[in-house]
Each structure stands twice: as structure tokens, then as C-alpha cells.
Amino acid sequence: MVLIKKGAEASLFLETWHNRKVIMKRRLPKKYRIPELDLMIRSQRTVHEPNLIHKAKEAGVPTPTIFMVDVAEANIVMEFVDGKQVKEILDHVSSEERLSLSSLIGRMIGRLHKHGIIHGDLTTSNMILTPYGKVVFVDFGLSERSVELEPKGVDLHLMKRALQSTHYKHAKECFKAVIEGYAEAVGTEEAKKVTAKIREIEKRGRYVAER
Amino acid sequence: MLTELRNVLTPRNRITFLKAKNSVIIHVSNGRGCCEEPKKLSVNNSVRSYCLGIESTADDFGVAIVSFEGKVLSNANDTYMPKEGGIHPREAARHHAEVAEKVLAEAFEKAAIKPRDISLVAFSQGPGLGPCLRTGATAARALASYLDVPLVGVNHCVGHIEIGKLATGATDPVTLYVSGGNTIVSAFEAGRYRIFGETLDIAMGNCLDVFARAVGLKQRSGAPFGAVVEELARKGENFVSLPYTVKGMDLSFSGLLTAAVQAFQSKKGSLEDVCFSLQEVAFSMLTEVTERALAHTEKPEVLLTGGVAANRKLQSMIEVIAEEHDARFCVVPRGLAADNGAMIAWTGILAYKSGISTSIEKSYVNVKWRLEDVYAPWVEE
Numbered sequence: 001m002v003l004i005k006k007g008a009e010a011s012l013f014l015e016t017w018h019n020r021k022v023i024m025k026r027r028l029p030k031k032y033r034i035p036e037l038d039l040m041i042r043s044q045r046t047v048h049e050p051n052l053i054h055k056a057k058e059a060g061v062p063t064p065t066i067f068m069v070d071v072a073e074a075n076i077v078m079e080f081v082d083g084k085q086v087k088e089i090l091d092h093v094s095s096e097e098r099l100s101l102s103s104l105i106g107r108m109i110g111r112l113h114k115h116g117i118i119h120g121d122l123t124t125s126n127m128i129l130t131p132y133g134k135v136v137f138v139d140f141g142l143s144e145r146s147v148e149l150e151p152k153g154v155d156l157h158l159m160k161r162a163l164q165s166t167h168y169k170h171a172k173e174c175f176k177a178v179i180e181g182y183a184e185a186v187g188t189e190e191a192k193k194v195t196a197k198i199r200e201i202e203k204r205g206r207y208v209a210e211r
Numbered sequence: 212m213l214t215e216l217r218n219v220l221t222p223r224n225r226i227t228f229l230k231a232k233n234s235v236i237i238h239v240s241n242g243r244g245c246c247e248e249p250k251k252l253s254v255n256n257s258v259r260s261y262c263l264g265i266e267s268t269a270d271d272f273g274v275a276i277v278s279f280e281g282k283v284l285s286n287a288n289d290t291y292m293p294k295e296g297g298i299h300p301r302e303a304a305r306h307h308a309e310v311a312e313k314v315l316a317e318a319f320e321k322a323a324i325k326p327r328d329i330s331l332v333a334f335s336q337g338p339g340l341g342p343c344l345r346t347g348a349t350a351a352r353a354l355a356s357y358l359d360v361p362l363v364g365v366n367h368c369v370g371h372i373e374i375g376k377l378a379t380g381a382t383d384p385v386t387l388y389v390s391g392g393n394t395i396v397s398a399f400e401a402g403r404y405r406i407f408g409e410t411l412d413i414a415m416g417n418c419l420d421v422f423a424r425a426v427g428l429k430q431r432s433g434a435p436f437g438a439v440v441e442e443l444a445r446k447g448e449n450f451v452s453l454p455y456t457v458k459g460m461d462l463s464f465s466g467l468l469t470a471a472v473q474a475f476q477s478k479k480g481s482l483e484d485v486c487f488s489l490q491e492v493a494f495s496m497l498t499e500v501t502e503r504a505l506a507h508t509e510k511p512e513v514l515l516t517g518g519v520a521a522n523r524k525l526q527s528m529i530e531v532i533a534e535e536h537d538a539r540f541c542v543v544p545r546g547l548a549a550d551n552g553a554m555i556a557w558t559g560i561l562a563y564k565s566g567i568s569t570s571i572e573k574s575y576v577n578v579k580w581r582l583e584d585v586y587a588p589w590v591e592e
Contacts, residue, residue, distance in 0.1 A: 008532075009499065032532060041495075154458055204412070
């Protein structure tokens with residue numbers, strides 16, 4: 001078992017499972033939390049995540065295939081997705097590719113939202129570009145089901161914030177392309193409503209000049 | 212003493228040549244009150260230079276004197292205590308104006324220097340409560356022009372981070388800044404302190420304050436509500452389930468606050484139990500987002516700063532994740548955790564040394580000044 005990523009919430013191990021290269025996502029107990037709270041958070045997220053990964057597939061968004069779920073141990077075994085993290089490449093591709101990639105991401109987020117799935121942690125490290133040009137969404141640990149405007153707005157607001165903090169050079173153009181792709185998936189009318197919501201959420205933030 | 216040599220007004224920029232004791236500073240302001248790319252010729256950096264910092268963002272009025280090499284000579288403070296309810300901005304500002312003279316005198320007395328020894332005045336320019344900020348800014352302007360020394364407007368949030376770095380020796384940390392008015396996870400990236408996560412509604416300290424008032428706790432002098440809740444939480448035994456709200460790297464405390472007050476009112480647990488549960492849930496949320504920022508940025512240090520940083524429970528939780536990610540755990544000392552003048556003075560020194568100063572006419576306060584908007588050329592990448 002090789003640890004490939006130690007996240008805040010779970011650790012990802014690369015493993016061979018029935019002759020398959022798989023990812024084992026383990027939600028190890030956190031020493032800083034009391035056991036009651038720890039168990040609640042870990043088991044809830046372990047049940048929730050594969051469920052939403054499956055729903056996302058139904059919505060037409062590429063996600064890893066789930067092979068096994070162990071709630072008691074808070075482990076999920078899933079497909080190893082070959083490709084590159086969008087975080088690593090977004091700043092290093094041509095500006096044309098950057099925009100088309102951003103637009104593709106927006107389209108995928110649109111599909112999720114259209115089917116009532118809120119990702120909850122839309123950062124470029126949670127998106128993998130495969131050699132076939134697909135963007136696979138991973139890490140649905142913070143996802144939830146909702147058809148309401150508010151969580152959709154928060155979801156996209158998080159995406160915007162992720163672009164601003166990690167890809168600050170291209171954040172503006174990338175987010176614009178994300179919204180354009182999003183509009184293609186959900187329709188212009190709905191996209192307008194969601195962007196208005198994003199503005200409202202931003203104004204709710206602290207120390208915003210236009211508030 | 213400082214003399215203005217020449218004033219050049221170009222259509223977009225105002226360029227001022229300033230002559231200090233042993234240095235010339237070219238001040239380029241872009242018409243928005245702060246200079247974007249100041250050019251520095253040489254800076255007076257002698258041990259005998261002192262900066263006076265004034266902090267008046269919210270309920271604290273603080274004056275400190277700090278030497279240019281980073282020694283805090285004095286750090287005087289007077290806190291406004293409302294008879295009931297939260298901070299009333301106008302009443303707090305009135306308090307500040309009343310105690311300003313006394314606190315200033317105390318700062319000079321403790322530092323054992325004369326006003327004429329001061330070579331720089333710094334003040335917190337924002338973010339914060341307008342009336343309070345204006346009181347501090349007025350005092351700073353008056354002092355700077357009376358003493359004929361340069362003035363520097365400091366961002367309050369940057370102040371908390373910089374004093375934490377000075378006191379702990381941290382150089383490039385992920386910072387969890389938690390106080391009554393702010394809850395921010397940030398790290399330095401390309402010239403600025405970037406915000407990775409923050410509260411979507413109320414601040415952590417605000418949540419504790421409002422909860423404490425709602426359940427009828429009383430604030431004691433020298434012991435803020437957070438400390439009272441911490442004390443009770445230590446006696447709590449049973450965990451009452453409360454909503455845990457983390458959205459990516461952002462947090463929300465308002466639902467948690469309502470649920471905690473309701474849990475107490477509907478007697479789901481004793482006051483001690485609810486305090487214990489509130490702290491466990493809220494601090495677990497803070498720890499999770501800090502850990503996420505740490506995993507994301509892979510920085511070598513974690514810095515805990517701001518008023519709530521004085522909470523031992525929170526300290527112990529952040530320490531655990533620092534260890535897990537091989538990062539050094541740094542926490543601001545108790546005396547510099549809450550709002551204080553020293554953090555303003557020190558940040559003023561750092562800014563001034565890299566050529567930043569604020570002209571009196573550009574020294575208006577900015578109540579919504581975001582951390583990310585501050586260009587920080589003094590931080591080495």
C-alpha cells in the first residue's frame with residue numbers, strides 16, 4: 001500500500017486489488033476530534049461519497065468507478081484514474097487550451113447541478129484530465145444533494161475562490177469560461193440566476209467594497 | 212526631521228520625495244491611498260528608531276512602542292466593556308477618545324522614551340468598525356503631524372499575522388487567524404497573503420460571544436467570553452450533537468450558534484455540556500479547513516493567531532494536525548493574541564522599511580479592507 005496523497009479529510013493509497021490498480025480512500029480517525037464526532041463525520045462521508053459519485057455518473061460526469069465500500073472502517077476502494085491534476089497543468093497550457101478546459105469543467109459542473117448534485121469542494125486538485133481529454137471529477141466527500149440556488153452558488157463561488165488562490169494569473173478568464181460552459185449545460189436563464197446568486201454570496205462575505 | 216522636498220503630480224500618480232534623517236524615499240501613490248510599487252533608496256534602520264502603533268479596530272484601544280529591530284517596548288491597552296449586549300460602535304469610539312490620552316501616556320511611560328524619539332506612527336486603517344477606526348486614525352494623524360514623522364496605515368489582519376511571525380519566528384506559515392471579527396485561513400503567495408478559507412457568515416469569536424450572552428454568561432474584566440466558555444467546556448462530559456458546516460475551505464458558524472443556543476434552552480445538555488460540544492464542533496471545523504490548506508499548500512509551518520488563539524483547546528487541536536503534516540506549530544503568545552498596538556507598530560515598520568507610507572490626505576480609514584488587497588513587498592518569497 002503506497003500513500004499517494006494525505007489530504008485533510010482522508011488519505012489516498014495506491015493498491016493492487018484483484019489484479020487491478022485501485023485507489024483506496026481511507027478516512028482515518030482524527031486525533032483532534034472526540035470519538036463521537038469523529039465516527040459520525042467519517043461514516044457519514046463514507047456512505048455519502050460513493051452514492052454521489054454514482055449519481056454524478058448518471059448525470060454524465062466522469063467519476064471513478066466504485067469497487068467496494070466498508071462503512072465500519074470508513075474505506076472506499078475505487079478505480080485509479082490515469083491522468084494529470086488540472087491544478088498542475090492549468091497554468092502551463094496554451095491560453096486556448098486553458099479556456100476550452102475551463103469551459104469543459106463548467107459544463108461538467110452544470111451537469112452535476114442540473115441533476116441536483118452539489119460537489120462541495122470544487123478545486124482544480126479534484127479534477128483529473130485524462131489522456132483522452134475527459135475531465136474526471138474526484139473527491140465527493142463534501143458533496144450534497146440539492147436543487148436549490150444557494151448551494152449551487154456557493155459551489156461555484158468555491159470554484160472561483162480556488163482559481164483566485166491557486167491560478168491567480170488566469171483566474172478571471174478561466175472563471176468566465178467556466179460560467180460559459182456552465183450556461184451551455186444548464187441553459188442561459190438558469191446560469192444567469194446562479195451568477196446573480198454568486199454575486200449575492202460574495203457581497204455577504206466580509207469586507208466587500210460594494211456591500 | 213522629515214521634510215517634503217518636492218511634490219510631483221502626474222495625471223495618474225502622485226509622486227512625493229520625502230527626506231528622513233538619513234534617507235530619501237520616493238513615494239508613489241496611485242490615487243487610492245496606498246502605493247503599489249514604492250521605490251526605496253535607503254532606509255533609516257538604526258536601533259534607536261521607534262514606531263508608535265495605534266490599534267482601534269473594535270473594542271480595544273491599544274498603543275504600543277516597538278523598536279525598528281522588532282523589540283516591543285510597551286503595549287498599553289484599554290478595552291471598552293459594554294454594560295449589556297455587543298459592541299456599540301459609537302459608544303466604543305467614545306470610549307477610545309476618552310482613554311486615548313491615558314493609554315498614550317502609559318505607552319510612553321512603560322517604554323521610557325520621549326515623544327520626540329518616535330520616528331514613525333502606524334495606525335490600523337481597517338478593516339473594522341468605522342467610528343472606532345476613525346478615532347484611532349485621528350490620534351495617529353495628529354501625532355504624526357505634531358512630531359513631523361511619517362504615517363503608515365496598516366491592515367489589521369496583516370498585523371495579526373506579522374506579530375505572530377515576529378513572536379514565533381515563523382517565516383512562511385499557513386495562518387489560522389481567529390478572532391471576534393475574523394476567521395481566515397491564509398498563506399503567502401505571490402506578494403500577498405491569500406485567503407484560502409474564511410467564514411461565510413459570522414466569525415468564530417463572535418459565535419462564542421453571542422452564545423455566551425444568549426445563555427446568560429457574564430463577561431469579566433480580563434476574561435473575554437471565549438475564556439468563560441472555555442472554562443465551562445472543560446467541565447463538560449456529554450457530547451450534544453450540533454451541526455458541522457464546512458464548505459470546501461470555507462466555514463459557517465451561524466447555524467451552529469443557533470443550534471447551540473437551542474440545545475441549551477431545550478435542556479439537551481447542561482451548560483457545561485453545550486459549551487464543550489460547541490467548542491468541539493467549531494474547533495474541529497477550524498482544524499479541518501486549516502489541515503486542508505496545509506495539505507494543499509504544503510507549507511512548513513502553521514501559525515495560530517488572533518484573540519481565539521489564546522484558547523488552549525484550539526491550540527492543542529491545531530498542534531495535532533501540524534505534527535501530522537510535519538509542520539512546525541506556532542502560536543502567538545497570549546499577550547499578543549487579542550487586538551494590540553504592537554502588531555500595528557511592527558507591521559508599520561515592515562511596510563515603512565519597504566518604502567510604504569501613507570500621506571495624511573490619503574489616510575482615511577477603509578472599513579472593508581480585505582487581507583488579499585494588501586501588497587506586502589516586505590515578505591520574502
